[in-house]
Every structure is written in C-alpha cells, then in structure tokens.
Amino acid sequence: MxxxxxxxxxxxxxxxxxxxxxxxxxxxxxxxxxMKDGNRVSVSINGEEKYSYSITDNVETDIITGNNGENNNTLVIKDRKAYIKSATCPDKICVGHRPISKDGETIVCLPHKIVVSITEGK
Ligand SMILES: [Zn+2]
Known part of the structure; x- marks a missing residue:
C-alpha cells in the first residue's frame, strides 16, 4: 500500500x-x-525614412546629414547585421552600439537625428 x-x-x-x-x-x-530576424534595414533622418536596404545586402555607405553635409555616419550591412562603423558625432554612441539584426532593433544617433532600424519588411 x-x-x-x-x-x-x-x-x-x-x-x-x-x-x-x-x-x-x-x-x-x-x-x-x-524575436524574428528582420529583412530590411531602414534609415530614418529627422524622423523620415530616407534609405532602405535588404539585410542580405553587403553595404558600406556614408549617411550625410547636417545643413552643410558636415555630419557623416558610415553604415555597414554585412552578414545579416547592420552597424555604424564610424561617425563624426560627438558622443559616438551609435558607433559603440552592437550590430543589430532582429526585427525592431534600432541604432540611434541622437546628435545627427539618425535612426537605423531593422524591420520585418516583405
Ligand atoms: Zn552618433
């Protein structure tokens, strides 16, 4: 029992x-x-979407902003990840941000009013 x-x-x-x-x-x-992998890398400047890339692209491009084009952020997309390689902003927070690849992740450069975000896309 x-x-x-x-x-x-x-x-x-x-x-x-x-x-x-x-x-x-x-x-x-x-x-x-x-936490889905994103498909698109969207670049907004001043809240307006200016550029859009596929996450599978191999891109290294300068994002020029400022009244006289004095600001520069170098965006790199490689191995399904996006990151800011270098920038002329004073705080360099965007450069220090780890690479992003998941839907909804963002890298913000406040001084240059740039937002790099991963979107699900199509
Ligand atoms: Zn920055």
Missing part, C-alpha cells in the same frame, strides 16, 4: 516535471518566434 503510494507520487512528480519542461520549451519557442 505504502509502496504503491510512493510510486504514484514519483509518477506525478515526473508528469509535473514533464509539464514544466514542455511549458518552458513552448515559452522559449514563442520568445524565439517573436
């Missing part, structure tokens, strides 16, 4: 462990699905 109760308890524990594993796996999959 006691022995079979004990077995039952172990069985229930195993089922519980199984359920928890399944739930965490499902949660992980949902998380992975929502």
């Amino acid at each position: 006691l022995k079979s109760d004990g077995l039952k308890k172990v069985k229930n524990d195993l089922i519980l462990v199984g359920v928890i594993c399944t739930l965490s796996l499902v949660g992980f999959l949902i998380f992975k699905l929502t």
Whole structure:
C-alpha cells in the first residue's frame, strides 16, 4: 500500500516535471518566434525614412546629414547585421552600439537625428 503510494507520487512528480519542461520549451519557442530576424534595414533622418536596404545586402555607405553635409555616419550591412562603423558625432554612441539584426532593433544617433532600424519588411 505504502509502496504503491510512493510510486504514484514519483509518477506525478515526473508528469509535473514533464509539464514544466514542455511549458518552458513552448515559452522559449514563442520568445524565439517573436524575436524574428528582420529583412530590411531602414534609415530614418529627422524622423523620415530616407534609405532602405535588404539585410542580405553587403553595404558600406556614408549617411550625410547636417545643413552643410558636415555630419557623416558610415553604415555597414554585412552578414545579416547592420552597424555604424564610424561617425563624426560627438558622443559616438551609435558607433559603440552592437550590430543589430532582429526585427525592431534600432541604432540611434541622437546628435545627427539618425535612426537605423531593422524591420520585418516583405
Ligand atoms: Zn552618433
């Protein structure tokens, strides 16, 4: 009697462990699905989209801004990642930002009013 109760308890524990594993796996999959790889690299200047590239492009381009074209950010797209290689802005926060590749990720250069963002695209 006691022995079979004990077995039952172990069985229930195993089922519980199984359920928890399944739930965490499902949660992980949902998380992975929502962090989708983006398809497009969009460059906005002053809140207006100016350029758009495919994330699969190999691009190294200068984004020139400022009243007299005095500001420069060098955008690189390589290996499905986008990053700012160099910039003339004073804080260099955009240069220090790690490469972005996931849908919704952004690199902002506040002094130059540039936003590089990854979008899902088509
Ligand atoms: Zn910057």
